[in-house]
Amino acid sequence: MSDAKGPVTLKLILIGNSGVGKSSFMNRYVNHRFTNMYRATIGSDFLSKTVHVDRDTVTLQIWDTAGTERFQSLGTPLYRGAHCCMLVFDVTSKASFLALEQWRKEFLIQGEPQDPSDFPFIVLGNKTDLSDREVSGRKALQWCKAIGAEYFEGSAKDDVNIEKPFLRAAQCALEQYKKHTLENTGHFQITCKQPRETRNTCEC
Numbered sequence: 640m641s642d643a644k645g646p647v648t649l650k651l652i653l654i655g656n657s658g659v660g661k662s663s664f665m666n667r668y669v670n671h672r673f674t675n676m677y678r679a680t681i682g683s684d685f686l687s688k689t690v691h692v693d694r695d696t697v698t699l700q701i702w703d704t705a706g707t708e709r710f711q712s713l714g715t716p717l718y719r720g721a722h723c724c725m726l727v728f729d730v731t732s733k734a735s736f737l738a739l740e741q742w743r744k745e746f747l748i749q750g751e752p753q754d755p756s757d758f759p760f761i762v763l764g765n766k767t768d769l770s771d772r773e774v775s776g777r778k779a780l781q782w783c784k785a786i787g788a789e790y791f792e793g794s795a796k797d798d799v800n801i802e803k804p805f806l807r808a809a810q811c812a813l814e815q816y817k818k819h820t821l822e823n824t825g826h827f828q829i830t831c832k833q834p835r836e837t838r839n840t841c842e843c
Contacts, residue, residue: 647697649812650720651805652750654704654742655727656735660765663795664727665703668805673796692809699809718750722812723759725804730764730792733773736782743786753819759811763804764792 653661662684667673669686685702704717718724724746728735743760752758762783764774776792783790789807793800 647695647813647816649697649699649722649809649816651699651701651723651725651808651812652704652718652721652746653702653725653727654746656729656732656738656742659727659729659732659735660795661703661727664763664765664793664801665701667795667798668801669701671798673798690806690809692806692813695813697809697813699805699812701805718746721746721750721752722815723761723808724750725761725763725808726788727763727765728774728779729766730774730779731766731769731771736764736774736779739782757818759808759815760786760788761804761808761811762788762790764790765795767792767799768794768797 653665655661663673665686669688685700687698687700689696689698691697702717702721724743726739726742728739730736739762747755747758762779764776764779776790779792780790789811791800791804791807793804795801
């Protein structure tokens with residue numbers, strides 16, 4: 640029997656510099672397709688996929704975000720409500736890897752997760768099919784260990800290691816959902832102590 644009551648929708652966010660392959664990885668995972676025709680994401684886009692996570696059936700709502708500064712204002716409404724964040728970089732671009740720290744901080748500020756210290760991040764290195772690599776797996780693992788994230792790498796083009804990072808992201812997202820079920824219902828409980836000195840109404 641499923642631990643989750645009814646259908647559960649989990650929100651995954653893919654963020655990182657423009658051109659690292661966020662759209663390609665998402666489309667390869669959901670639609671099993673890849674194209675060499677690069678088209679920059681305008682604002683944001685999302686795809687859905689229903690998967691089995693342990694004993695639960697969940698729907699992943701995977702959001703692919705623009706990696707350019709002029710769309711960063713969309714971050715606040717887009718990041719909020721996410722259950723897991725996937726930080727994506729290009730292993731042939733050291734700059735895209737170094738930018739992950741800023742993307743992570745941006746998410747924590749704008750997304751306002753209930754427990755920032757316990758929010759799950761999955762780091763994904765794309766384009767391992769290319770030979771001009773600038774970021775080693777060892778270096779990426781060191782950084783992930785420092786921030787408490789899990790690391791995966793693969794190739795959207797060659798269809799290498801596509802399922803594992805998304806499955807792990809789904810597992811982390813489900814754990815996050817179950818920890819904060821009340822928050823995900825959209826209901827908030829506000830309590831206020833009435834001042835003892837006066838009998839005024841609540842001054843929240």
